[in-house]
Amino acid sequence: MGKARKGKWPKLMVSAGGQGIPLGVHLSPANLAESQLAEATLATVAVPRPGRGRPKQKPERITAARGYDSRQLWVRVKQRGIQLIAPRLSTRKHRCQDGRGPRRYKRRWIVERANVRLHAFRHLVTRCENKLENYSGFVHVACMLIALRQF
Helix, strand or coil, rough: CCCCCCCEEEEEEEEEECCEEEEEEEEEEECCCCHHHHHHHHHCEEEEECCCCCCCCCCCEEEECCHCCCHHHHHHHCCCCEEECCCCCCCCCCCCCCCCHHHHHHHHHHHHHHHHHCCCCCCHCCCCEEEEHHHHHHHCCCCCHHHHHHC
């Protein structure tokens, strides 16, 4: 991972569950689009199943912001059997989905709550660390503390 140069801070991508608890975190260079990082962020999610079995890594649906509306992402996510709920860009011809998508998008505040909880840790917002490994460690500790506060 190496040392981060000044002005080259990583982009923090978080995937959250239904209660706003961070399930997966991915750090990437800040110059990439969010739609390109969605699958890498989903790969970090592993929700344990009750009893025995492999952890669940494929959600039923993803609620995302308008920045995730790209044709390639819609195709890749649909191939994996995941429903992507994101508002369409104004440049698209067919912007409307069936009625369920926009209704489900109203619950996006849960994802925003996860981001707000992470930003409550001032050390993450100011990014005092020079090494990416140290910053990543603080992000994971913050996610762990958020999850522990829920139980």
